Amino acid sequence: MLALLKREILLSIRAGGGALTGVLFFLAVVSVFPFAVGPDTKLLSHLAPAILWIGALLASLLGLDRLFAQEREDGSLDLLVMQSHPLALTIFVKALAHWVMTGLPLVIATPLFGIMLNLSPLGIGATMITLLAGTPAISFIGAVGAAVSVKLPRGGMLISVLVLPLVIPILIFGVAAITGALEEPAPFTAPFLFVCAITLFTSVLGPLAASIMLRHSAD
Amino acid sequence: MTVETTKLSIWAFANPTRFMGFANKAIPMLAIIAIALSAIGLWMSFNAPEDYQQGYTVLIMFIHVPTAWLAMMTYSVMSLSAIGTIVWRHPLADVSLRSAAPLGAMFTFLALATGSLWGKPMWGTWWEWDARMTSVLVLLIIYLGLIALSKAFDEPSEAALPLAVMTLTGFAIIPIIKFSVDWWNTLHQPASVSRFDRPAMGPEFLYPLLIMAFAYMAIFFTLHMMAMRNEILARRIRTMKMSAARKHSAKGAT
Numbered sequence: 423m424l425a426l427l428k429r430e431i432l433l434s435i436r437a438g439g440g441a442l443t444g445v446l447f448f449l450a451v452v453s454v455f456p457f458a459v460g461p462d463t464k465l466l467s468h469l470a471p472a473i474l475w476i477g478a479l480l481a482s483l484l485g486l487d488r489l490f491a492q493e494r495e496d497g498s499l500d501l502l503v504m505q506s507h508p509l510a511l512t513i514f515v516k517a518l519a520h521w522v523m524t525g526l527p528l529v530i531a532t533p534l535f536g537i538m539l540n541l542s543p544l545g546i547g548a549t550m551i552t553l554l555a556g557t558p559a560i561s562f563i564g565a566v567g568a569a570v571s572v573k574l575p576r577g578g579m580l581i582s583v584l585v586l587p588l589v590i591p592i593l594i595f596g597v598a599a600i601t602g603a604l605e606e607p608a609p610f611t612a613p614f615l616f617v618c619a620i621t622l623f624t625s626v627l628g629p630l631a632a633s634i635m636l637r638h639s640a641d
Numbered sequence: 642m643t644v645e646t647t648k649l650s651i652w653a654f655a656n657p658t659r660f661m662g663f664a665n666k667a668i669p670m671l672a673i674i675a676i677a678l679s680a681i682g683l684w685m686s687f688n689a690p691e692d693y694q695q696g697y698t699v700l701i702m703f704i705h706v707p708t709a710w711l712a713m714m715t716y717s718v719m720s721l722s723a724i725g726t727i728v729w730r731h732p733l734a735d736v737s738l739r740s741a742a743p744l745g746a747m748f749t750f751l752a753l754a755t756g757s758l759w760g761k762p763m764w765g766t767w768w769e770w771d772a773r774m775t776s777v778l779v780l781l782i783i784y785l786g787l788i789a790l791s792k793a794f795d796e797p798s799e800a801a802l803p804l805a806v807m808t809l810t811g812f813a814i815i816p817i818i819k820f821s822v823d824w825w826n827t828l829h830q831p832a833s834v835s836r837f838d839r840p841a842m843g844p845e846f847l848y849p850l851l852i853m854a855f856a857y858m859a860i861f862f863t864l865h866m867m868a869m870r871n872e873i874l875a876r877r878i879r880t881m882k883m884s885a886a887r888k889h890s891a892k893g894a895t
Contacts, residue, residue: 566810570803574793583786584807587779591817620817627813634727635806 426512430519444481444524445531451477452535463540470539471600474549475556475593477535478528482521482560483585487578489520489568490636499572499636509633517565517629518558525557548603548610552596552617559592559621560585562628569632592620657873660733664870671863678856685849698762703849705755707857708748712780715745715861719787720812723805733869735801736876738808739791740868744861746784752777783811797876 455473456466466473493499502512529550536546567585571577595616602610686703719741725734756774757767768774790807794800 563810563814566806570790570807571793573799573803577793580786580789580793583782583789587782587786588811588814590779591814627810631806631810635802638802 426515427519427522430516431522442527444484445527447484448477448481448528448531449535451480452539456539467540467542467545470536470541471545471549471597471604473539474532474535474541474553475596475600478525478553478557479560479586479589479593481528482524482557483564483582485520485524486561486564486568486581486585487571489516489565490572491568491577494572503637509637510629513565513569513629513632513636514562514625517561517625520564521558521561525553525561528557529553542604545600545604548600552599552614555614555621556592556596556617559617559624559628560589562621562624563588565628565632566635569635572636592617595620657733657736661870661873664866668863668866668870671859671866675856675859675863678852678859682849682853682856685852689845689849698759699846701755701759702846703853705752705759706850707854708752708755709777710854711857711861712745712749712752712777714858715741715748716780716784716808716812716815718865719745719808723808723812726801726805727809735798735804736869736872737865738804739797739800740872741865742784742788742791744864744868746781746788748857748861749777749781749784753781780815783815787811797879 452473455469459465459469490499493502503509505512532550532553533546536549541549564581564585567581568577570584571580574580595613598608598613599610599617602608602613682703686700689700689703719738722734722738722741725731726738753774756777760769761767787804787807791800791804794803
């Protein structure tokens, strides 16, 4: 399993800087917002948690359509399905690798963008923690979308349409937790625990559903 | 290829045929029940007293609330069908799931549209991003996504499992969406005008509402049966076309 994790990460680094492209996309999304809403720093710092979360959400959707498609094309998907490890575990590791390459760089890049959006240090910390806890869930749910559309030649758009409504709860609780950290009456712990719970829940459910799908899509 | 042919033969003969016989008898009966219940329900609704606050617009409730219930019930029917597909590979389960999706989308859209028509005179706005509306809108997006997924495959039988897996995943998430948006609202917005919490309802409103709900259910099952019948017929035509093409090409080759 560790070998698979290493292989996945190496593959995505060597195939054209996957992590950097994700961060670049994140930067592009984040920098589009000031153009749209105007460079009012007060407004921006108010919107910053939402902007960062939406950016992370969109960036995490990148590359989901390649999660299993490449394996299917060169036939190694059949090997993954037939090996002795449970398939769900393999998918879990693959989704984890996807997160390491798309979600984790965003968490690391968040302080920079937070400063650009005039977010307070406390807000940056809260954003980083919630992103760290929440973005894995996007990869796990995304694995289901990727498995479902693995046979489709152009599944990228469809995956986004299928996955986005399902990740809305994470977005809601993530932003709620950040607001809770910044503004006094609202609690931070409760929504943050919900983010953690959703991630744990999807880390089981997502790979399981994807494994049901993949086991029967091998042809 | 062998798998494919056995699948097709099941399609052409075994269970769906019995279902077709059942459906041919059940559809007229269900349709009569649906029409009768709608007539009674509408008559009762129009004879319901005016609400002391809402006046005549309370009548919208009798149309609106059942559509919202049906929007959720349809998803439950789809999820049960999805279990049927995953566990038993029952061919009818896939047909049921697939033909329920557009109906669910329609009920969800009607719930949003009638709610919006009701909201304008009552709350003074067509749309409010409150918990209920947002979660129903998300449900609509999920329905449309599932329909898109069902249309994305060349071979209808290939779409069965992806559709089932995605439907069930959506079912696991839907309660979270529903509760989370409630959470989100209680966290951020103080109780606004846009609340659906209804005080205990008087029987003069409750009975027409329940009858309308049953009428909608009957309408749903009628349409669902008809859609399933159409889907089975469409697949038979497809099978016939393909076997005819195969025969034709075999003739051409020799």
